[in-house]
Amino acid sequence: MRALLRLLPYLRPYRAQIVWGVLIAVGNSAAGVLAPWIVKLAVDSLSTKANSRVLGKYALLLLGSVAVASVLRFLLRKILIGMSRHVELDLRNAVFAHLQRLSASFYNRNRAGDLMARLTSDLERVRYVLGPGIMYPLDTVTMGVFSLTMMLLISTKLTLIVLISAPVISVSVFYLGRITYRLHSQIQDQFSRLSERAQENLAGVRVVRAFAQEERETAKFGALNDEYVSRNIAMVRVQSLFMPLIGLFFEIGTAVILLFGGWGIMHADLTIGDFVGFIGYLGMLAWPMIAIGWVANLFQRGAASMQRLNELLDSQPDIVSPLSPFAPEKMRGEIVFDNVFFRYNGANTLSNIRLAIPAGKTVAVVGRTGSGKTTLVSLIPRLFDPSAGRVLIDGVPTTEWDVQALRRSIGVVPQDALLFSDTLDENIRLGAGDATLEEFASAAEISQISADVAEFRDGYNTEVGERGLTLSGGQKGRASLARALLGNPAILILDDALAAVDTHTEERILKGLRRFAKERTTILISHRVSTVKHADEIIVLDQGRIIERGTHDELVARGGYYAELERMQRLREELDHMNGMANDA
Amino acid sequence: MSENWQQEEEVLGKAYDARLARRLWGYVGDQKRRLAVAVLLLLLGAAGELAGPLLVKLAIDKHITTHNWPGLVKIVLAFLGLALISAAFRWGETYLTGAAGQHIVSRMRMQLFEKLQRLSIPYYDRNPVGRLMSRLTSDVQALYELFSSGVVAIVGDVVTLLGIMVVMVLINWKLALITLSVIPLLLWITFVFRKHVRDLYRQTRVKIARLNSYLHENLVGMKVVQLFNREPKNFEKFDEIGGDLKHTYLRTVFFYAVFYPAVDLVYAVAIGLILFGGGHLMMAGAVTLGTLVAFIQYVDRFYRPVRDLAEKYNILQGAMAAAERVFKVIDEPIEVPSPPRALPLPIAASGQPSIEFRNVWFAYRDDDWILKDVSFSVATGESVAVVGATGAGKTTLISLLSRFYDVQRGEILVGGVNIRELDECALRRAMGVVLQDVFVFAGTVEDNIRYGCPDESLDAVERAARVVHADRFIRRMPVGYHEPVMERGATLSTGERQLLAFARALLCEPPVLILDEATASIDTETERLIQDAIARLLEGRTSIIIAHRLSTIQRCNRILVLHHGRLVEQGTQAELLAMKGIYHRLYHLQFGGVPPSDGVRDGA
Numbered sequence A: 001m002r003a004l005l006r007l008l009p010y011l012r013p014y015r016a017q018i019v020w021g022v023l024i025a026v027g028n029s030a031a032g033v034l035a036p037w038i039v040k041l042a043v044d045s046l047s048t049k050a051n052s053r054v055l056g057k058y059a060l061l062l063l064g065s066v067a068v069a070s071v072l073r074f075l076l077r078k079i080l081i082g083m084s085r086h087v088e089l090d091l092r093n094a095v096f097a098h099l100q101r102l103s104a105s106f107y108n109r110n111r112a113g114d115l116m117a118r119l120t121s122d123l124e125r126v127r128y129v130l131g132p133g134i135m136y137p138l139d140t141v142t143m144g145v146f147s148l149t150m151m152l153l154i155s156t157k158l159t160l161i162v163l164i165s166a167p168v169i170s171v172s173v174f175y176l177g178r179i180t181y182r183l184h185s186q187i188q189d190q191f192s193r194l195s196e197r198a199q200e201n202l203a204g205v206r207v208v209r210a211f212a213q214e215e216r217e218t219a220k221f222g223a224l225n226d227e228y229v230s231r232n233i234a235m236v237r238v239q240s241l242f243m244p245l246i247g248l249f250f251e252i253g254t255a256v257i258l259l260f261g262g263w264g265i266m267h268a269d270l271t272i273g274d275f276v277g278f279i280g281y282l283g284m285l286a287w288p289m290i291a292i293g294w295v296a297n298l299f300q301r302g303a304a305s306m307q308r309l310n311e312l313l314d315s316q317p318d319i320v321s322p323l324s325p326f327a328p329e330k331m332r333g334e335i336v337f338d339n340v341f342f343r344y345n346g347a348n349t350l351s352n353i354r355l356a357i358p359a360g361k362t363v364a365v366v367g368r369t370g371s372g373k374t375t376l377v378s379l380i381p382r383l384f385d386p387s388a389g390r391v392l393i394d395g396v397p398t399t400e401w402d403v404q405a406l407r408r409s410i411g412v413v414p415q416d417a418l419l420f421s422d423t424l425d426e427n428i429r430l431g432a433g434d435a436t437l438e439e440f441a442s443a444a445e446i447s448q449i450s451a452d453v454a455e456f457r458d459g460y461n462t463e464v465g466e467r468g469l470t471l472s473g474g475q476k477g478r479a480s481l482a483r484a485l486l487g488n489p490a491i492l493i494l495d496d497a498l499a500a501v502d503t504h505t506e507e508r509i510l511k512g513l514r515r516f517a518k519e520r521t522t523i524l525i526s527h528r529v530s531t532v533k534h535a536d537e538i539i540v541l542d543q544g545r546i547i548e549r550g551t552h553d554e555l556v557a558r559g560g561y562y563a564e565l566e567r568m569q570r571l572r573e574e575l576d577h578m579n580g581m582a583n584d585a
Numbered sequence B: 001m002s003e004n005w006q007q008e009e010e011v012l013g014k015a016y017d018a019r020l021a022r023r024l025w026g027y028v029g030d031q032k033r034r035l036a037v038a039v040l041l042l043l044l045g046a047a048g049e050l051a052g053p054l055l056v057k058l059a060i061d062k063h064i065t066t067h068n069w070p071g072l073v074k075i076v077l078a079f080l081g082l083a084l085i086s087a088a089f090r091w092g093e094t095y096l097t098g099a100a101g102q103h104i105v106s107r108m109r110m111q112l113f114e115k116l117q118r119l120s121i122p123y124y125d126r127n128p129v130g131r132l133m134s135r136l137t138s139d140v141q142a143l144y145e146l147f148s149s150g151v152v153a154i155v156g157d158v159v160t161l162l163g164i165m166v167v168m169v170l171i172n173w174k175l176a177l178i179t180l181s182v183i184p185l186l187l188w189i190t191f192v193f194r195k196h197v198r199d200l201y202r203q204t205r206v207k208i209a210r211l212n213s214y215l216h217e218n219l220v221g222m223k224v225v226q227l228f229n230r231e232p233k234n235f236e237k238f239d240e241i242g243g244d245l246k247h248t249y250l251r252t253v254f255f256y257a258v259f260y261p262a263v264d265l266v267y268a269v270a271i272g273l274i275l276f277g278g279g280h281l282m283m284a285g286a287v288t289l290g291t292l293v294a295f296i297q298y299v300d301r302f303y304r305p306v307r308d309l310a311e312k313y314n315i316l317q318g319a320m321a322a323a324e325r326v327f328k329v330i331d332e333p334i335e336v337p338s339p340p341r342a343l344p345l346p347i348a349a350s351g352q353p354s355i356e357f358r359n360v361w362f363a364y365r366d367d368d369w370i371l372k373d374v375s376f377s378v379a380t381g382e383s384v385a386v387v388g389a390t391g392a393g394k395t396t397l398i399s400l401l402s403r404f405y406d407v408q409r410g411e412i413l414v415g416g417v418n419i420r421e422l423d424e425c426a427l428r429r430a431m432g433v434v435l436q437d438v439f440v441f442a443g444t445v446e447d448n449i450r451y452g453c454p455d456e457s458l459d460a461v462e463r464a465a466r467v468v469h470a471d472r473f474i475r476r477m478p479v480g481y482h483e484p485v486m487e488r489g490a491t492l493s494t495g496e497r498q499l500l501a502f503a504r505a506l507l508c509e510p511p512v513l514i515l516d517e518a519t520a521s522i523d524t525e526t527e528r529l530i531q532d533a534i535a536r537l538l539e540g541r542t543s544i545i546i547a548h549r550l551s552t553i554q555r556c557n558r559i560l561v562l563h564h565g566r567l568v569e570q571g572t573q574a575e576l577l578a579m580k581g582i583y584h585r586l587y588h589l590q591f592g593g594v595p596p597s598d599g600v601r602d603g604a
């Protein structure tokens, strides 16, 4: 329950509404509780001295009191349920804003499906606490107090007899609720498994088909589905008790009133009117009785859900701007790795990295698969922070930079080009919505995407589909390159961005880039010697350590990993070339 | 986000649509008996509840006013017994409909999933995963509500309402007429409410779908969002979509806030009428006091179903819309249909099929031809490379061969048989494909490699991993082959993911091997080792290899050059060089020497 306390700040702006809600609820119950009393008086008058005028008076009184109650009821709903919708939006926005601040390591740990579930169904349950969860208890208390008073006024004895069963109902509804709650969470767990399974199957449909695994996938889904159904049926078994039980409470109450009320009437303690009024109040009381159990339930679920939202809100964003951030007009683009270590969780992925890149220079990074190249460059725009050591940009540690300012001046072409299901134009303009047409044209030209687009019927308005699936591998990579160039960054990072591009296009891109890169710091990751050989410095990573560094010529002369790489690539070329020459002749 | 994302969500059924209803009825199948019993219990329960006020009337008129204590006790006992029985009936009814609903809906969910397994790739090109997910989850859930609390409960409510009216008329038709005279008013209120709420309901659905899809894209792409400083803008948009949804909700709240009190008011009018009109009738001796009390109770019981029906209407309507969408998927024609009598894959004596493309034309959309009149053949055991600029149509070629799409003109033959006549699964099993877009599943490393051949031993898995030199990084992981892999392999490096996909394709030892840029993200050294290993492993296997690095394809017997969707050159490397065409230029560009006279992309 304590989890729900976190909602208080979100309720503060709506204090006035809550106060009004309380007042209106009191008024509503006070007006509502009159109706059975009026009916009682009318029935009593019928058995004695009725006439048109009296009857008309009672009918009008009844109508009047119910009319007042209805208007108040309207206001109550509108104010309180409406408020819950306002708070829902505020809370959703708050969680979303918080999620925006959480870093890559958070998203590596959490599945998108799970986060979605928290922001949708959990949020909805929290809203129940705020809307019905506030409104019904108010009702319960006011209605309960008023109708009890009236019942006591009619007959203390009868009231006590009738109420004997009340706690039984409240308690059993509460316990049923507890069981329901447990079953419900089991169902939700199974539902998550089922949806994750389906989600993977649909997202990976091309692999499923390529390996002809449809049948096995269906069998796996079927097994999960069967379990899901049997858990649901267990729930149905319990839940179906709910309404009949509540109905029973009312009927038993009526029977008790009939019996003891009848006794009272026979002994002239009570009138028929009392009897009718009493049944009316029983009806009014039944609801609060039920509501107590039901609302308790609502709060339990709401608290569990709020707990899940709190977990998100409590995830500390580990990458935030400091209190007085460094945010210069313009970044020069000097990068220094000062004895940097980094690890994801187990062993060090990067060790002892010392690297200084003067502004405007180009550095290339090569190394085996999994040697830590991507990890190294992800420290620059601060997707992660080093575990030890510092990364300095323009002499200032990245941790002291304003994160926005830092990232604004860094253009990254990630290794997997992640595009959004939008038009090509929107995708390229992602970081620079206000770029001019010339800038756009130049970015498209350098990245060589323009030639492809010329052939698209809808040009830049082509919808690229989910994750850009209607583009070819190379087109995706180049769209992502254009996106990075358009921001006019001081530092440009290309993480194997040209892997999916043919040699000819690559050559053109590199030529364009060299012009573009002249006054920018550039970091190039690649496996091809041809791509990296013009760099001012080349570093070789192996298992997270820099094992070689220098210019192309120096490294070739040194005879290490890079030289071997160069030799291998050259050898094949030559071999090839010789073959070709021989055949040419 | 694209507009057509939402279009589908806007389909809104009528609350009752005979065609859909008939079709839904078909799913009831073996649950018919359960439902029949439920309806029976429901009718009995309703009858029991109807009898209650009658007993009260009896008690007042016959026993209380005449001071007959034993008689009263008997009536009360009867009343209690009846109450217990009808509660039991109601419980049974609710349980049976719920259970039946679960079974019915489970069958629909399975059918939907099976259909999704058969729908072809073009369908997936058009439909985002999120949309298909909501077919499988929220739409099916809406149908459950229809079966569990919709149909049967509505029947129950209607029966109760009619029953109350009939009993009232039977007791005293004059008083009944007076009491029921408010019904037109009630109908009018319900009608107005329904009309507005229906509209709002539709809007709500559309807006929720929009909010969810926007949220999903943001979560999946958060890294890029952050890198490009899009947080404020995206927040603004998120807030806008959420605010829009809130607005719709608030309007819905308004109508509910009007509706319920309005019904209460009509209820008060009815009671007032009973007191006034009934009072007059009583003074005239036309009704008894017991009758009056019974009427008051009946009116009480009349209003619960009325309120319910208004809500059930929403369920019904939501369910019909959901059914419409679910059936749309189930009825979706399969664009790449399996042949009615599939032929087995003809395998040559060497154990490997040949491949032939004959005048193939293909377009993803209308007549935007991506492949134009492509013809070539790969003999049994031959290894062929495909080169060409990005966007030339290489991956498309592979997709066609796997029969992800059907060609518009021409034909593709495997082992001399048109692939349209082959069994799809057999065709795909025969081909080990490493797709350009690597996809790894959440699970373990081992599961991922074993994906295509789930029965292979761990030994075989390790062997496949060793061939592609993936075992080096796998063994470095804390629990090796049992290491969990996150969604889409988020915690692996790109090259590592590619190695996993490669091992996965090799595990099944397919007769045909197809590599689409399978080593693009892998370092040269490892790549060379892999090539050596594969060369041994697949000595003389039919294979198609796509690569931008010409060094990767040196072992191939023949090279095809694809240019703007046309096959412009083919032959051995030597022949191509001799042609002095595109390949010649490409070659010299990559390996130095003669600079290209003009661009390949705009040349030829």
Ligand SMILES: Nc1ncnc2c1ncn2[C@@H]1O[C@H](COP(=O)(O)OP(=O)(O)OP(=O)(O)O)[C@@H](O)[C@H]1O
Binding pocket: A469, A470, A471, A472, A473, A474, A475, A500, A501, A502, B125, B364, B365, B370, B388, B389, B390, B391, B392, B393, B394, B395, B396, B397, B436
């Ligand atoms: N699913 C699709 N729907 C519509 N168009 C597509 C689809 N897939 C690819 N295309 C288009 O077809 C053309 C050829 O794409 P394909 O993927 O075959 O190229 P590719 O030769 O493999 O290129 P790359 O070397 O970049 O991978 C491209 O212009 C691409 O935009």
Ligand SMILES: Nc1ncnc2c1ncn2[C@@H]1O[C@H](COP(=O)(O)OP(=O)(O)OP(=O)(O)O)[C@@H](O)[C@H]1O
Binding pocket: A108, A344, A345, A349, A367, A368, A369, A370, A371, A372, A373, A374, A375, A376, A415, B473, B490, B491, B492, B493, B494, B495, B496, B521, B522, B523
């Ligand atoms: N989010 C992560 N969590 C845990 N481990 C990770 C994560 N990302 C990468 N790794 C591991 O860290 C190591 C370095 O990964 P990185 O992506 O930096 O390699 P890389 O040099 O870019 O490789 P490639 O050439 O394949 O792109 C790899 O062994 C990888 O498995």
Ligand SMILES: [Mg+2]
Binding pocket: A373, A374, A375, A415, A495, B493, B494, B495
């Ligand atoms: Mg990498």
Ligand SMILES: [Mg+2]
Binding pocket: A472, A473, A474, B394, B395, B396, B436, B516
């Ligand atoms: Mg491709």
